[in-house]
Amino acid sequence: CLLDDLSDLCDKVFFQDYHTVSMDFESDLSQSTEYKSFRSTVPLKQVVVDNDGLKVWKLYDAGPRGVRCPLICLPPVSGTADCFYKQILPLTARGYRIISIFNYTDSAPVFWMLPATLLKKMIIGRFPRKLMDSQIADSIDFMVERLESLNQSELASRLTLNCSPAYIQPQKVQVEVTILDVFDESALSQTVKEEVYKCYPSARLAHLKTGGNFPFLARADEVNIYIQVHLRAYEGTDKSATDSGTPVER
Template sequence: MLMGNFSTEKVDGEMVDAIDFMVERLESLSQPELASRLTMNCVSSYVQPHKMGSVPVTIIDVFDEYALSNVVREEMYKCYPNAKLAHLKSGGNFPYLSRSAEVNLHLQIHLRQFEETEYAASNRTEPIPDTVVT
């Protein structure tokens, strides 16, 4: 019911697969799990952007149709004026599924600024070799 309105007619196979996957995941939720997620999604909350001024932010956005309205998109841009913008030509509502390689690339670029800091995602000190020797 929740995801039945997502169009799969004018999108590529990866986007169709992403929609199908999300529908399957939603259908697997119990009624209490679904109710709690819907409640969290509908609760009015607001991040105070002025308190996030020193936090590096990257906004990953898509140029095609998706569930957020342009008003919400523009408001987000206003809230984070110093954010880096990463645009994907397409990806629909679930670009992290349908365009995972591109999203991962943007995440890696965003996280590079934290390498060799206390905020690093890993404590790796040596580069990962191209091949594994066994």
């Protein structure tokens, strides 16, 4: 019975050591039918944002083109635009337009001196190394794979933006705000979370019992429900993320 219990446990939890990931690593999510369907149906677009053609934004734009106020998804430091494929596929099928953007900037005054390998270790070092359920483990595997695709300039610019002091004056945010948070361990400290709550005291709180650092992958169904609930407040207005002629499924 003990062996059976251990076997069941091994089917549900994993221990990950992301410091030993090779360049040939392929995650289960990137090999999934859902991800392959996304890559085959939603084209990756490139937009040049300067005159010399060196700065390029990569993005996925899916859903009704008539929507003028789409849902914008910005990936974390370790991710690329395709990390939101679990939102893009189901939500566009319900009539929403979604744009997922991976942008590049060369403003990296400190990190540009460090090699890409060291920059990747700085990011991977924030990932948990302990027992976790399979969906959270798969989400980290996928993001580590995305991280391996970033070059030194992209990593340096992202880390610079992530570490630069910045402050949004919440009183100037004149839209509904929903804060999605998880109760289990993540890279964000409790202090940072509490500061966000203080900045947006009127925000709706969407809590997930678990989800790790990437709940949009590990708990995609729950995240998508919260997104739809948030966007319903704008249906029928000029801020709607759906085409006015496309009914949204409930």
